[in-house]
Amino acid sequence: MKITKLTPDNHILSEFGQRLAKIRKQQGLSQTALAEQAGLGVATLRRIESGTDSQLGSWIKLLKALDMGSTLDTILPEQFNSPMTETLRERQAKYKPGSGTARNKSTDTSVWGDEQT
Secondary structure, three states, X not given: OOOOOOOOHHHHHHHHHHHHHHHHHHOOOOHHHHHHHHOOOHHHHHHHHOOOOOXXXXXXXXXXXXXXXHHHXXXXXXXOOOHHHHHXXXXXXXXXXXXXXXXXXXXXXXXXXXXXX
């Protein structure tokens, strides 16, 4: 299942639980063995794998026990460069006074005809 911003939270939790169970099985671990390695109760692991709401701390322990701790950095990277943020930053820099592209009243020689003398 592809997770998008429109995916309901309960579906995401269910999908994550299924993915966790799949990885656990691929590594040849029982729920009891993984729960012990992660320092969690088996009931907690069962709830997580069934898609019931869980705490982030439990996920961190499980991912570390599965030797997948490095994946945590992809969830919320230290630096995130959004294309939209970069574009807005470039626009702001482009129109800053003194940048040469913004209109400066003191050097503007345009005549509109409604100036008061």
